Amino acid sequence: MTDPKKAAGGLSACPVPIADYPEVLLAHGGGGRLMHQLIEKMFVSNFDNSFLQQRHDSTRLELGDCRLAFTTDSFVVRPLFFPGGNIGSLAIHGTVNDLAMSGARPLFLSAGFILEEGLPMETLWKIVSSMAAAAQEAGVQIVTGDTKVVDRGKGDGVYINTSGIGLIDASVNIGPAQVRDGDAVIVSGDLGRHGIAIMNARESLGLETSLESDSACVSQLTLRLLEEGIDVHCFRDLTRGGLASSLIEIAETSGRHIEIDEERVPVLDQVRGACEILGLDPFYIANEGRFVTFLPESEAARAVEILRESPLGADATVIGRVADSRDNLVTVRSVIGVRRILDMISGEQLPRIC
Amino acid sequence: MTDPKKAAGGLSACPVPIADYPEVLLAHGGGGRLMHQLIEKMFVSNFDNSFLQQRHDSTRLELGDCRLAFTTDSFVVRPLFFPGGNIGSLAIHGTVNDLAMSGARPLFLSAGFILEEGLPMETLWKIVSSMAAAAQEAGVQIVTGDTKVVDRGKGDGVYINTSGIGLIDASVNIGPAQVRDGDAVIVSGDLGRHGIAIMNARESLGLETSLESDSACVSQLTLRLLEEGIDVHCFRDLTRGGLASSLIEIAETSGRHIEIDEERVPVLDQVRGACEILGLDPFYIANEGRFVTFLPESEAARAVEILRESPLGADATVIGRVADSRDNLVTVRSVIGVRRILDMISGEQLPRIC
Numbered sequence: 001m002t003d004p005k006k007a008a009g010g011l012s013a014c015p016v017p018i019a020d021y022p023e024v025l026l027a028h029g030g031g032g033r034l035m036h037q038l039i040e041k042m043f044v045s046n047f048d049n050s051f052l053q054q055r056h057d058s059t060r061l062e063l064g065d066c067r068l069a070f071t072t073d074s075f076v077v078r079p080l081f082f083p084g085g086n087i088g089s090l091a092i093h094g095t096v097n098d099l100a101m102s103g104a105r106p107l108f109l110s111a112g113f114i115l116e117e118g119l120p121m122e123t124l125w126k127i128v129s130s131m132a133a134a135a136q137e138a139g140v141q142i143v144t145g146d147t148k149v150v151d152r153g154k155g156d157g158v159y160i161n162t163s164g165i166g167l168i169d170a171s172v173n174i175g176p177a178q179v180r181d182g183d184a185v186i187v188s189g190d191l192g193r194h195g196i197a198i199m200n201a202r203e204s205l206g207l208e209t210s211l212e213s214d215s216a217c218v219s220q221l222t223l224r225l226l227e228e229g230i231d232v233h234c235f236r237d238l239t240r241g242g243l244a245s246s247l248i249e250i251a252e253t254s255g256r257h258i259e260i261d262e263e264r265v266p267v268l269d270q271v272r273g274a275c276e277i278l279g280l281d282p283f284y285i286a287n288e289g290r291f292v293t294f295l296p297e298s299e300a301a302r303a304v305e306i307l308r309e310s311p312l313g314a315d316a317t318v319i320g321r322v323a324d325s326r327d328n329l330v331t332v333r334s335v336i337g338v339r340r341i342l343d344m345i346s347g348e349q350l351p352r353i354c
Numbered sequence: 355m356t357d358p359k360k361a362a363g364g365l366s367a368c369p370v371p372i373a374d375y376p377e378v379l380l381a382h383g384g385g386g387r388l389m390h391q392l393i394e395k396m397f398v399s400n401f402d403n404s405f406l407q408q409r410h411d412s413t414r415l416e417l418g419d420c421r422l423a424f425t426t427d428s429f430v431v432r433p434l435f436f437p438g439g440n441i442g443s444l445a446i447h448g449t450v451n452d453l454a455m456s457g458a459r460p461l462f463l464s465a466g467f468i469l470e471e472g473l474p475m476e477t478l479w480k481i482v483s484s485m486a487a488a489a490q491e492a493g494v495q496i497v498t499g500d501t502k503v504v505d506r507g508k509g510d511g512v513y514i515n516t517s518g519i520g521l522i523d524a525s526v527n528i529g530p531a532q533v534r535d536g537d538a539v540i541v542s543g544d545l546g547r548h549g550i551a552i553m554n555a556r557e558s559l560g561l562e563t564s565l566e567s568d569s570a571c572v573s574q575l576t577l578r579l580l581e582e583g584i585d586v587h588c589f590r591d592l593t594r595g596g597l598a599s600s601l602i603e604i605a606e607t608s609g610r611h612i613e614i615d616e617e618r619v620p621v622l623d624q625v626r627g628a629c630e631i632l633g634l635d636p637f638y639i640a641n642e643g644r645f646v647t648f649l650p651e652s653e654a655a656r657a658v659e660i661l662r663e664s665p666l667g668a669d670a671t672v673i674g675r676v677a678d679s680r681d682n683l684v685t686v687r688s689v690i691g692v693r694r695i696l697d698m699i700s701g702e703q704l705p706r707i708c
Contacts, residue, residue: 014479024473029503042478043465043499046486051462051497059498063521066420072517076502108405108415111397112515114468120376124396125368132400143405144413145397146515148430149383150706154510161466161500163426163517167417184637207483352504354531 003097015041027347031240031286034346057237058173060168068169069104071095072163078352080127080157084212084288085288087160088127092134093217093288094239094354099119100219101235101291103174103226104166106138111162114202116155128156135144138217140164172226176253178233181324184300185258186293188221188307189214189315190266191243195285195350196274207277209270216289221313225293230303232296234294237287239354244283244342246292247330260320260329260342283332284345286353294322369395381701385594385640388700409607410529411455411591421643423458423525425449426517432706435510436555436568438547439642440480441514446488447571447642448593448708449516454573455589455645457528457580458520460492465516466500467669470509481512492571494518526580530607532587535678538654539612540647541566542575542661543598543669544620549639550628551705561631563624570643575667579647584657588648591641593708595698598637600646601673601684602698612684614674614696637686639700648676 016038027034042353045054051059058071075091085093099106111131115124118163123295135142193214200207218237225232243265251258267275267282275282289312295303300318307313330342370392381388398406405413412425429445429686439447446463453460469478488494547568554561572591579586588608590600590679597619605612621629621636629636643666649657661667684696 011480012485014476016475016479018475021475023475024469024471024478024503026471026503028469031499035501039499039501042482043496043501046482047465047489047499048499049495051495052499059462061497061519063422063461063519064418066417068417068519070462070464070519071498072466072515073500074466074468074502074515076468076504107417108413108424110424110517111401112426112428112517114428114430114513115378115383116379117378119374121375121377122371124378125370126365128396128400129365133402141405142397142401143403143415144425145393145406146400146427147383147389147393147397148428148706148708149378149380150430150510150513151380153507156504156508159468159504159513161428161515161517162425163464163466163515165415165519166423167421186471202364236355242574300622352502353503 026351032345057098057191067168069102069166071098074161078300088130089134091160095164099166100222103172106166108165110144114159117152179254183294183322185298185320192271192285212287221302237291242284257323257325380705386699395516399607411452421522423456423512423520425452428515439569442484443488445514449518453520457526458522460520462519468513473504533608537648537676539674546625546636546639548642568643591645596638611677611679
């Protein structure tokens with residue numbers, strides 16, 4: 001039996017500097033540098049094991065002859081309903097996509113609900129119905145669940161955790177460590193719609209826009225690439241922290257240099273306009289139905305062609321390449337030819353985006 | 355892509371009667387009849403699949419040659435620290451125990467944190483350290499995680515979801531459907547300590563008691579029984595809703611009649627005294643380190659002996675048997691020989707117990 005007094009007595013010093021961060025900040029959940037520090041110092045160091053060291057969207061487990069992907073995500077998006085989706089569909093898409101990023105076929109999800117006392121039953125019904133529809137479309141089954149209720153004022157309507165299991169084919173070996181010099185960097189579609197749609201819904205910015213979130217399940221795209229025999233080195237979805245954070249993480253984990261050509265990065269005029277008004281950078285805005293993939297340059301044209309066969313990948317584009325230096329940096333060449341280094345932001349542009 | 359408008363447009367009527375329950379109540383999370391109705395009508399009907407029909411603590415999945423158990427649990431216990439544990443150790447014990455109830459060897463956990471802005475960093479550190487210690491003791495690894503932060507006033511410090519994967523040996527076939535006439539019913543230890551310890555800590559009842567929660571990982575006990583070749587038919591842990599709810603669920607799922615001998619059910623004097631003062635019934639109080647097992651009467655004495663070899667099972671006792679009628683009932687014979695039928699309570703005795 002665990003003796004918590006003993007655990008407390010033998011407690012080593014808190015690895016997050018208390019003087020600097022005595023309390024958890026909203027920015028600790030924002031997908032930027034602060035969140036990465038919290039995860040590394042608080043969790044990875046404490047739960048130390050080789051699986052967490054994979055630093056991937058989902059963890060690969062080998063059990064007998066089975067290669068599984070396993071992942072978890074809690075959803076606290078505000079508002080619960082937004083143009084293009086709601087917390088229920090998002091909770092399916094997010095976890096299915098994390099599994100897809102390991103090259104897995106998503107199969108089984110769990111669903112854990114934390115409900116606030118007073119949540120209208122009809123609201124819950126709409127959310128659960130969206131989950132069922134999204135799961136069916138993604139070809140996954142929700143096989144286990146849990147329901148907790150917290151007192152009025154101790155929640156925000158509903159929080160949902162989904163965890164997922166997928167099956168990885170024996171031939172698949174995908175992850176940031178597989179990225180190679182010369183790889184093409186391909187994005188699966190236009191950037192920034194989820195973040196701007198949420199922000200517009202939440203803050204009543206009054207942007208005159210019909211913009212909808214890009215929230216979608218992308219496993220159909222990733223599995224198509226693999227089925228077509230494309231030698232994919234890495235997938236990464238572009239959620240909290242956007243394209244910039246994903247690329248920086250991959251550059252750091254793979255120890256390589258990534259060059260992006262800004263002109264090629266697809267961003268809708270509506271998103272670009274909203275970003276200019278709000279002083280935001282579309283490279284850092286969250287998406288929920290977009291990913292980057294790294295693969296040999298020789299296969300890039302065919303990969304883009306395959307992605308574009310699906311409406312979800314209609315705007316897939318090569319946006320850069322992996323250079324042969326070892327400086328862990330991401331650089332962006334602007335329209336006028338100036339190169340800048342992409343930094344990970346410390347906090348978040350938009351809290352509670354997912 | 356899921357079209358939530360379509361989903362909303364084609365929405366069938368909410369299966370929970372809105373007139374009776376327009377809003378979610380605390381009692382919907384209490385482990386009683388209301389929670390079961392919510393789960394059946396809202397989730398099982400909507401996410402319809404054969405796995406949810408198993409109605410077990412964890413779901414059994416077959417993937418190639420692998421037989422997996424998969425489960426999820428969110429923890430919202432209040433207060434975060436209580437005599438005998440905290441939300442971190444509890445989050446490990448709860449999910450490990452759910453896996454153990456399928457006869458699985460618990461192996462991998464995920465950890466999803468929902469943190470409230472303003473949570474002291476030291477508090478988080480203590481909780482995470484307890485999780486690490488409890489995971490190590492249970493022989494499981496935390497292999498994937500997620501962190502979200504919600505605004506001040508929209509949480510209650512920290513909520514934790516853990517989901518888990520275990521491996522089920524090919525020879526094991528355990529579940530409520532395996533319960534047979536004549537089976538002995540064995541409880542692994544004394545009842546009600548977790549609920550009373552939490553209630554005393556929360557409500558400052560001022561009960562003069564050194565009572566600690568029974569929160570513990572029980573997989574060492576369940577695996578010992580299986581390793582020793584005991585023909586276990588069913589395990590069920592005694593969490594929300596206590597012994598009564600677990601027995602009623604098993605009677606209903608197996609379609610049998612369970613007879614309990616009240617005199618034999620182990621309850622500490624301190625727990626019994628607190629229950630008398632508070633008007634509570636120890637049969638309905640939550641435990642977090644106790645389970646019942648159903649197995650052939652001929653193996654009962656040996657099973658009890660095996661359980662008692664571990665301090666965690668020191669009070670293991672045969673408390674009843676499965677009778678050969680088909681009325682789905684649980685009856686209790688009192689000390690003076692009167693028989694009463696156990697009913698599932700509608701709400702909860704103690705909200706937010708786990």
